[in-house]
Amino acid sequence: MNDTDLQKFKQLLEVQRDELMASQQMAQGATKTVELDQASVGRISRMDAMQSQSMAVETTRLRQQQLRKIASALALIESGDYGYCSLCDNEINLKRLEIDPASTMCVPCASKQE
Numbered sequence: 001m002n003d004t005d006l007q008k009f010k011q012l013l014e015v016q017r018d019e020l021m022a023s024q025q026m027a028q029g030a031t032k033t034v035e036l037d038q039a040s041v042g043r044i045s046r047m048d049a050m051q052s053q054s055m056a057v058e059t060t061r062l063r064q065q066q067l068r069k070i071a072s073a074l075a076l077i078e079s080g081d082y083g084y085c086s087l088c089d090n091e092i093n094l095k096r097l098e099i100d101p102a103s104t105m106c107v108p109c110a111s112k113q114e
């Protein structure tokens with residue numbers, strides 16, 4: 001991969017990371033609101049609140065997983081190993097990286113994982 005592509009993916013990853021961190025911060029604010037409201041609401045709406053809170057927990061988990069993927073992709077850019085499959089060392093298709101710059105596996109390896 002040439003430097004121009006590398007810089008492009010670095011930028012994409014940094015934008016994604018910043019967006020994830022921003023929504024993380026917003027979500028933390030929202031979770032606090034739910035906790036405060038619980039004192040004044042009835043049983044049914046408390047269950048609603050709990051349900052939406054467990055959904056928020058799942059969203060947070062996925063977001064953190066994605067943040068870790070982005071962080072390791074950025075580390076690979078720094079070390080010069082970005083764009084190679086973590087399993088077979090083949091180059092990852094550029095089109096695939098354009099869709100998900102944080103992918104660390106080529107298409108054949110990724111589909112074997114599923």
Ligand SMILES: [Zn+2]
Pocket residue numbers: 085086087088089090105106107108109110
């Ligand atoms: Zn592979």
